[in-house]
Amino acid sequence: MKYRRKISPDYLHSGFFGVEDSLVSTTGALAGIAITATSKEAILATALVIIAVESTSMAASEFISEQTEEDVEKEKMPASPLVSGLIIFVGYVVAGMIPLIPYLVLPHMQAIPVSIAAALTGLFFLGIYKGKVSHKSPARSALEVLIIGGIAATIGLAVGIIFKV
Numbered sequence: 001m002k003y004r005r006k007i008s009p010d011y012l013h014s015g016f017f018g019v020e021d022s023l024v025s026t027t028g029a030l031a032g033i034a035i036t037a038t039s040k041e042a043i044l045a046t047a048l049v050i051i052a053v054e055s056t057s058m059a060a061s062e063f064i065s066e067q068t069e070e071d072v073e074k075e076k077m078p079a080s081p082l083v084s085g086l087i088i089f090v091g092y093v094v095a096g097m098i099p100l101i102p103y104l105v106l107p108h109m110q111a112i113p114v115s116i117a118a119a120l121t122g123l124f125f126l127g128i129y130k131g132k133v134s135h136k137s138p139a140r141s142a143l144e145v146l147i148i149g150g151i152a153a154t155i156g157l158a159v160g161i162i163f164k165v
Contacts, residue, residue: 018091
């Protein structure tokens with residue numbers, strides 16, 4: 001029999017939330033900015049600021065919300081607010097590197113489609129994993145995460161194109 005380690009549902013929530021949000025928001029922001037950016041340095045600085053600020057903000061928000069939930073539900077404490085916050089932070093930083101790496105190695109206009117493809121691939125695999133841990137169809141779950149995340153990331157690109165920001 002295969003040994004399967006139990007993971008708190010709250011930790012799974014934190015991990016999925018951090019990774020999915022980073023892939024979507026980092027990709028959308030980078031693509032939108034890269035459309036009109038004049039330098040690779042501006043794109044990289046923006047990406048690092050986005051990843052640093054958002055991962056820290058999300059970790060703090062997760063910590064506070066978990067702590068509040070813990071206070072409200074004293075009799076039930078399934079997860080540590082600190083661990084949940086750290087999971088979101090690490091998930092966001094690691095996933096944020098997926099759409100950022102193409103900008104580190106390619107000219108920024110060439111990096112845009114590669115970055116988007118890398119993020120969409122990450123969302124697809126996140127969906128497969130989600131399907132497996134939730135005992136649902138991995139293919140259906142992958143498609144759902146890919147479509148929802150893809151639409152959200154496209155908004156950043158559209159804003160960059162429309163407003164030339």
